[in-house]
Each structure stands twice: as structure tokens, then as C-alpha cells.
Amino acid sequence: MFLLPLENNDLKPTLRRILDTAEKLFLSNDYHLVSLNLISKKAGVSKGAIFHYFASKEDLALAVIKNMFHKLDEQYSELFEIKDPRKALEKFIEISLFLGLTENGLSRFLLQISGRLDAEKSKKMFQEVLEPYLQHIAKLFAEIGVDHPYYRAKLLFAALDGIGMYHFLERKQATAKDIQNYFEELVSIYLESTNK
Amino acid sequence: MFLLPLENNDLKPTLRRILDTAEKLFLSNDYHLVSLNLISKKAGVSKGAIFHYFASKEDLALAVIKNMFHKLDEQYSELFEIKDPRKALEKFIEISLFLGLTENGLSRFLLQISGRLDAEKSKKMFQEVLEPYLQHIAKLFAEIGVDHPYYRAKLLFAALDGIGMYHFLERKQATAKDIQNYFEELVSIYLESTNK
Amino acid sequence: MFLLPLENNDLKPTLRRILDTAEKLFLSNDYHLVSLNLISKKAGVSKGAIFHYFASKEDLALAVIKNMFHKLDEQYSELFEIKDPRKALEKFIEISLFLGLTENGLSRFLLQISGRLDAEKSKKMFQEVLEPYLQHIAKLFAEIGVDHPYYRAKLLFAALDGIGMYHFLERKQATAKDIQNYFEELVSIYLESTNK
Amino acid sequence: MFLLPLENNDLKPTLRRILDTAEKLFLSNDYHLVSLNLISKKAGVSKGAIFHYFASKEDLALAVIKNMFHKLDEQYSELFEIKDPRKALEKFIEISLFLGLTENGLSRFLLQISGRLDAEKSKKMFQEVLEPYLQHIAKLFAEIGVDHPYYRAKLLFAALDGIGMYHFLERKQATAKDIQNYFEELVSIYLESTNK
DNA sequence: AATGAATGAGCATTCATTCAT
DNA sequence: GATGAATGAATGCTCATTCAT
Numbered sequence: 073m074f075l076l077p078l079e080n081n082d083l084k085p086t087l088r089r090i091l092d093t094a095e096k097l098f099l100s101n102d103y104h105l106v107s108l109n110l111i112s113k114k115a116g117v118s119k120g121a122i123f124h125y126f127a128s129k130e131d132l133a134l135a136v137i138k139n140m141f142h143k144l145d146e147q148y149s150e151l152f153e154i155k156d157p158r159k160a161l162e163k164f165i166e167i168s169l170f171l172g173l174t175e176n177g178l179s180r181f182l183l184q185i186s187g188r189l190d191a192e193k194s195k196k197m198f199q200e201v202l203e204p205y206l207q208h209i210a211k212l213f214a215e216i217g218v219d220h221p222y223y224r225a226k227l228l229f230a231a232l233d234g235i236g237m238y239h240f241l242e243r244k245q246a247t248a249k250d251i252q253n254y255f256e257e258l259v260s261i262y263l264e265s266t267n268k
Numbered sequence: 269m270f271l272l273p274l275e276n277n278d279l280k281p282t283l284r285r286i287l288d289t290a291e292k293l294f295l296s297n298d299y300h301l302v303s304l305n306l307i308s309k310k311a312g313v314s315k316g317a318i319f320h321y322f323a324s325k326e327d328l329a330l331a332v333i334k335n336m337f338h339k340l341d342e343q344y345s346e347l348f349e350i351k352d353p354r355k356a357l358e359k360f361i362e363i364s365l366f367l368g369l370t371e372n373g374l375s376r377f378l379l380q381i382s383g384r385l386d387a388e389k390s391k392k393m394f395q396e397v398l399e400p401y402l403q404h405i406a407k408l409f410a411e412i413g414v415d416h417p418y419y420r421a422k423l424l425f426a427a428l429d430g431i432g433m434y435h436f437l438e439r440k441q442a443t444a445k446d447i448q449n450y451f452e453e454l455v456s457i458y459l460e461s462t463n464k
Numbered sequence: 465m466f467l468l469p470l471e472n473n474d475l476k477p478t479l480r481r482i483l484d485t486a487e488k489l490f491l492s493n494d495y496h497l498v499s500l501n502l503i504s505k506k507a508g509v510s511k512g513a514i515f516h517y518f519a520s521k522e523d524l525a526l527a528v529i530k531n532m533f534h535k536l537d538e539q540y541s542e543l544f545e546i547k548d549p550r551k552a553l554e555k556f557i558e559i560s561l562f563l564g565l566t567e568n569g570l571s572r573f574l575l576q577i578s579g580r581l582d583a584e585k586s587k588k589m590f591q592e593v594l595e596p597y598l599q600h601i602a603k604l605f606a607e608i609g610v611d612h613p614y615y616r617a618k619l620l621f622a623a624l625d626g627i628g629m630y631h632f633l634e635r636k637q638a639t640a641k642d643i644q645n646y647f648e649e650l651v652s653i654y655l656e657s658t659n660k
Numbered sequence: 661m662f663l664l665p666l667e668n669n670d671l672k673p674t675l676r677r678i679l680d681t682a683e684k685l686f687l688s689n690d691y692h693l694v695s696l697n698l699i700s701k702k703a704g705v706s707k708g709a710i711f712h713y714f715a716s717k718e719d720l721a722l723a724v725i726k727n728m729f730h731k732l733d734e735q736y737s738e739l740f741e742i743k744d745p746r747k748a749l750e751k752f753i754e755i756s757l758f759l760g761l762t763e764n765g766l767s768r769f770l771l772q773i774s775g776r777l778d779a780e781k782s783k784k785m786f787q788e789v790l791e792p793y794l795q796h797i798a799k800l801f802a803e804i805g806v807d808h809p810y811y812r813a814k815l816l817f818a819a820l821d822g823i824g825m826y827h828f829l830e831r832k833q834a835t836a837k838d839i840q841n842y843f844e845e846l847v848s849i850y851l852e853s854t855n856k
Numbered sequence: 857a858a859t860g861a862a863t864g865a866g867c868a869t870t871c872a873t874t875c876a877t
Numbered sequence: 878g879a880t881g882a883a884t885g886a887a888t889g890c891t892c893a894t895t896c897a898t
Contacts, residue, residue: 716893
């Protein structure tokens with residue numbers, strides 16, 4: 073959708089295992105608790121192999137983030153085929169809620185990595201991986217006549233990310249009922265309150 | 269407001285200095301980068317003194333969180349005097365936006381500590397420090413006739429926390445104009461779309 | 465003689481052991497082959513203890529160097545009581561030959577540490593530990609009427625250090641005969657060729 | 661002059677590049693900072709290629725040393741044509757001063773490699789690369805009637821090497837004036853004080 | 857002959873924690 | 878109450894070396 077396609081199939085098996093293992097571990101644990109030792113052990117490769125492919129742990133983390141957004145692109149690809157902006161936004165909320173509440177580590181991971189980057193790099197990461205999504209959703213909000221479409225898009229993203237975080241804090245798996253209720257509320261308030 | 273009062277004045281100066289220093293450092297830096305060594309140096313107390321008052325670093329972090337929410341209580345205390353629920357919610361959004369966008373470290377810190385706690389402890393922390401606020405805001409939403417007041421309250425909190433996080437990722441200080449726009453959108457989204 | 469006295473007796477036993485062990489190891493082995501692991505093991509202290517006293521391996525190495533020059537000061541202290549500059553120079557050569565040929569690692573160690581320091585620090589180290597000696601010897605050469613006393617002092621130091629290095633390369637312990645011959649040559653050429 | 665001729669032209673380009681790159685890097689950096697990775701990258705050959713030609717890093721370093729002394733032979737070759745031993749020695753001092761003060765890495769490199777070799781190998785290296793030069797200069801000293809020609813030769817070498825080392829420590833580029841003064845002093849010290 | 861992926865031992869350093877004083 | 882010396886496990890990272898191709 074927004075990022076260049078990544079030929080996952082071409083990756084060397086060792087690299088493949090490193091990326092997959094790192095992703096799984098980074099998403100569900102604090103960055104500092106995921107040591108390269110742990111990754112190498114779980115991935116069944118030597119620690120040296122990690123450094124053969126990545127210059128540093130930070131580099132690996134960044135690669136994992138990009139890789140994840142590539143995968144997200146596929147999940148969101150069906151949005152493009154929806155012509156009606158209101159329907160497209162509903163679909164976006166539906167997909168995001170599902171992704172955010174089932175696999176809630178991405179925002180947390182992003183936040184933590186950002187805390188280790190300098191301003192320049194963090195901004196760059198934001199613009200590379202998040203801004204394209206934001207722009208797209210803002211355009212849809214503009215089409216349905218929202219006053220500040222970019223601000224509203226950001227608030228929607230914030231709410232979606234935030235909800236995942238709250239469930240993480242509560243250690244409460246969202247039920248189908250929860251998701252249904254969030255969905256109804258979100259659609260009701262973010263999409264219906266347009267023509268003020 | 270929601271938490272037991274803490275007799276700050278009674279605190280021993282050493283303890284006082286530890287808590288204040290730890291708070292300042294934890295809020296603006298990654299948990300792992302704030303070593304007890306650093307805290308003890310900046311606070312001008314010995315490392316041993318920290319362990320005299322807290323059983324572990326985690327314990328200190330938890331104490332800092334509680335202490336911060338006590339201070340937040342004061343900031344939100346004026347909410348109580350507002351009778352009109354709609355006005356009270358507007359005030360809440362206004363205060364939270366200001367706090368969240370000027371000093372955005374709290375949610376990040378909470379999230380990071382949570383990542384180090386087991387399910388039981390994280391849930392307990394959530395219920396002690398966040399749930400009371402959520403309940404209060406949910407009650408206000410109920411008063412203005414919202415369908416799922418608790419879900420809406422959570423979505424509002426999520427949006428407010430999330431916005432701070434996005435500005436952190438972007439490394440972009442929110443301008444007065446930004447805050448104004450967020451405020452208008454939030455009010456429009458969360459307060460105007462009541463009577464469906 | 466040139467450096468402030470160091471109250472060795474006041475040193476904590478742990479620090480004492482670290483310094484002594486590091487000195488012994490650094491003087492007879494390549495810097496990189498002397499790991500902190502090795503030092504801590506041979507000294508019978510924990511690795512952490514080293515970092516309790518020194519911020520880095522480089523810091524420890526620098527401390528060892530200063531410590532050694534303090535000890536050298538004691539060896540050279542008798543020079544001060546000699547009034548006749550020619551006799552003083554002879555004594556200096558005698559002491560230096562003995563020290564340089566029996567314990568020949570100092571120059572090598574100095575050279576290697578210097579290679580790891582930036583220009584500023586290396587120059588500073590030179591001026592702190594070597595320059596005072598050079599100045600003193602240059603003054604003695606001036607007194608006996610040498611044309612370029614500072615250059616000659618440096619050449620004498622260079623010859624004395626260099627001889628130690630050559631014996632190190634040859635792995636040849638200098639015999640009493642060797643020392644006697646070097647002494648005669650040095651005195652003959654550096655002290656007799658004055659009045660050109 | 662002293663070493664067997666090396667048919668540089670016959671060397672395979674890969675080997676040629678490895679040797680040249682390694683020499684440049686070893687002469688200006690600490691042995692441990694010059695990794696095979698670095699050499700292979702700078703030389704534009706694979707790491708495996710290095711191991712194709714040399715059994716180990718140490719082996720490569722030794723080869724570089726031999727190669728360098730072959731090149732030095734060319735620099736000193738004009739000495740042979742000088743019949744007057746005093747003139748030959750002056751020429752030797754002049755060349756050595758120039759080489760030692762402009763490119764002072766050789767002695768340091770030799771010393772460092774020696775620190776990693778066992779006694780046997782270091783002695784062998786000394787005898788192969790340095791001893792021939794020493795013998796030659798000692799013979800010249802003998803011709804001008806010096807008492808201990810071999811000791812004096814060694815002291816001259818030591819002074820020449822040592823001077824380079826001092827300039828390295830001081831991080832002070834020798835000026836034309838410095839070289840002139842050193843030259844005058846060295847001639848005065850080592851050549852004028854013959855007839856005791 | 858030459859590549860470069862992969863290894864694993866080793867390194868300097870960090871840090872929460874303990875404990876004698 | 879308070880100090881700070883001492884510990885030792887763990888971490889990110891380097892690097893010479895091996896080996897299948």
C-alpha cells in the first residue's frame with residue numbers, strides 16, 4: 073500500500089529466522105528484556121549471525137518495524153478498492169481495531185524504539201511508516217466534509233493505538249463484544265459528527 | 269481526588285529527594301537508561317539509601333507512579349466544582365490535552381513499567397491509578413446520555429494519550445493552534461455526537 | 465621528584481591489588497591481551513570492583529602509568545643531591561639503564577596507550593610524566609655546555625628507551641657486561657663530546 | 661641490501677592489494693584496531709581471500725614486516741656506494757632520521773607484533789630484519805675505531821627509533837629545524853667522540 | 857582462486873543488589 | 878538512617894577463523 077514490496081521469499085533462511093524471532097519477541101516484551109542472546113537462542117542461530125546482517129540491535133529493531141509495516145500494507149490493501157469514503161473509513165476502523173487489539177505490541181514497540189533514537193531519526197521513522205497512513209485517512213475524512221481532517225485522522229489513530237495500550241495495561245484480552253462496542257462508538261463519533 | 273492523600277510534607281528529606289529525582293528522570297528517559305546510580309548521583313544521596321526506602325528499582329518506579337497520580341489529582345480537582353457534565357468533560361479534555369502535550373512522558377512510563385510487571389501487578393496498577401479516572405469520566409458521559417459511556421470514556425483517554433505519543437514520535441512540539449484544533453475536534457467528536 | 469607524592473599506604477586493599485596486578489600485567493603483555501577479566505582474576509577481585517574505581521580500562525591504564533612514574537620519582541630522588549652536573553648525568557644514565565633493561569615494559573606500554581588516546585590527551589600525558597624529566601636533564605646538559613641541550617636530552621632518553629625495546633625484541637636479558645658496555649659508551653659519547 | 665629479493669611484480673593482484681592495504685593500515689593504527697574485516701573492505705577483496713594467502717592474521721603481519729624491510733633496503737642502497745665510513749654513517753643518520761620522523765609507525769608496529777610472538781619467533785624476527793642492519797652499521801663504527809662498535813650501533817638505532825616514538829607521544833610533527841638539530845647532535849655524539 | 861555466510865569465544869561495560877560499617 | 882565498597886550476572890558487540898560453494 074505505502075511501502076515498497078519486500079521479497080520475503082528471497083531472504084536467506086538465517087536472516088528470515090532472525091527477523092521472525094525478533095519480531096515475535098520485541099512485540100511482546102520490553103526492548104531491553106529482549107537480548108540478542110535470547111533472539112539468537114530462540115532463532116537457533118549464532119549471535120554472530122545477527123551482526124552479520126545488522127550493524128546493531130537498534131538496526132535490527134528498525135528492520136523489524138519496517139518489515140511489520142510491509143505486512144500491514146497487505147492487510148490494508150483492500151481499503152483501496154472501496155470507493156465510498158465513509159465505507160472505507162469503517163473498514164479501516166474494523167481492520168485496525170482487530171489488529172490493534174489482537175496484536176497490541178506494535179505501538180508500544182514503536183514508542184520504545186523512538187525513545188532511543190535522536191530527533192532526526194525518530195521523525196524520519198514516523199514519516200516513513202506512519203505518515204502515509206495518516207495522509208490517506210485524512211483524505212478520506214476530507215471527502216466526508218470534516219473540519220480538520222488531518223487532526224481528526226490523528227485523533228482516530230491515537231484512539232486506536234491507545235485502546236490497544238489500555239488493554240495491554242489491564243492485561244485484558246478484548247472480547248468480541250468489546251470490539252463490537254468500540255467499533256460502534258468509533259463509527260458513531262468519528263464518522264457521524266461530520267456536519268456540524 | 270481518587271487516591272489516598274499522601275502527606276508529602278512528612279517525608280524525610282532523603283526520601284523526598286529520591287522520589288523527586290526519580291520522577292524527573294523516569295518521565296523524560298527510558299526506564300533502562302535511568303540507573304539507580306544516576307538517580308543517587310542526581311539526588312545527592314547514596315545508592316544504599318534508595319534500597320533503604322525501596323525494596324527494588326521496580327518498587328521505586330511504582331512509588332513514583334503513585335506519587336504522580338496524587339499530583340495529577342490536584343490538577344483535576346477543579347472538575348468537581350463543575351455541575352454541568354458537558355462543561356466538566358470539556359474542562360477535562362482541556363486539562364488533559366495541555367498536560368499530555370506539554371509533558372508527555374507519563375503514558376510512556378506507565379506502559380514501560382507495565383511491560384516489566386506480571387499480569388497481576390499490571391492489572392492492579394491499572395485499577396489503582398487509572399480506573400478511578402475512567403469511572404468518573406464514564407459517569408459524566410452517562411449523564412449526557414451516551415450509549416456506551418465506559419467505552420467512550422476509554423476511547424477518549426486513548427485518544428488523549430495517543431496524541432501525546434504521536435507528538436513524541438514526530439518530535440514535534442504542539443503549537444497553540446494544534447491544541448486548539450485538537451480541542452475543537454475532540455469536543456465535536458466526543459461531545460456533539462451524543463443523541464444518535 | 466616531579467609528581468605529587470601518592471600515599472600508597474592509604475589505598476584500600478582492593479584498589480591496591482587492582483593497581484599492582486594491572487601494572488604487572490600491562491608491563492609484560494600487549495594491552496589488548498591484558499583483559500579486565502584477567503586482571504580481576506589475578507587480583508582476586510570482582511570485575512565490578514575495577515569499575516568501582518576506574519571509569520574504563522583506559523582510565524585504569526592511565527592510573528597505572530601515573531603510579532609508575534610516582535615510583536620512578538623515588539628511584540631518581542638521589543639525583544637531586546648531586547651537585548656536579550656531569551656526575552648527576554652519569555648517575556641518571558646508570559639508574560635508567562638499570563631500570564630500562566631490567567623492567568623494559570614501560571616505554572612499550574606508554575607507546576601503546578598513546579596510540580589509543582587522542583592528540584590532546586597523549587600530549588598531556590607526555591607533558592605530565594615525561595617532560596619534567598626531560599627538562600631536568602636538559603638543564604644538566606646546558607650546565608656542561610652542550611650546544612642543543614634539550615635535543616641532546618631527548619636523544620639520551622630515546623637511546624635509553626630504545627635499548628630496552630631492542631632487548632625486548634631480541635628477548636635477550638641484558639647481562640652485567642652488556643650494561644657495563646652500554647654505560648661506558650653512553651657516558652663516553654653523550655658526556656665527553658661536549659666542547660666541540 | 662640485507663634481505664632476499666622479493667619479486668613484487670610476480671604477485672597476484674589480490675595478494676598485492678592485501679599486502680599494500682595491510683601495510684598502510686598496520687603502520688598508522690594499533691594492531692588490534694586493524695581488523696581483517698577492515699583490511700578486506702579497504703583492499704576490496706573478500707575476507708576468505710586473506711586466509712587463502714595467510715594462515716592467520718599474525719602471518720599476514722609478519723609478511724607485511726618483511727615486505728617493508730625489503731622496501732627499506734632500496735632506501736638504504738645508496739649507502740653501499742659511499743667508501744668513507746664516517747660519510748656513510750652520516751648518510752645513514754640522515755636517511756633514518758628522515759624516515760623515522762616522517763613515518764614513525766614501523767618501530768611501533770614491530771614492537772607490538774613482538775609482544776604477541778613467543779620468544780623464539782620474536783628473536784627470529786629480530787635476527788632476520790634488524791640484525792643485518794645492525795651488523796652493517798657496527799662494521800662502519802669499527803672502521804672508524806670505536807671501542808664497542810656493536811653497542812654503539814645499537815645505541816644509535818635505539819636513539820633513532822626512540823626519537824620517532826617521542827614525537828609520536830608528543831603528537832608533534834618534527835620541523836626542518838628539529839631534524840637539523842637532531843642531526844647535528846647525533847653526528848656530534850656518535851661520530852665525533854671516537855678517539856677517546 | 858575466491859567468496860561471504862556463519863560461528864563462538866572473548867571483550868569492555870552496566871547495573872541492580874547486598875552488606876559491613 | 879545512611880553510606881559506598883563490592884559483587885557477578887548479563888548485555889551489546891568484535892573479530893579471527895572456518896567452510897561450503
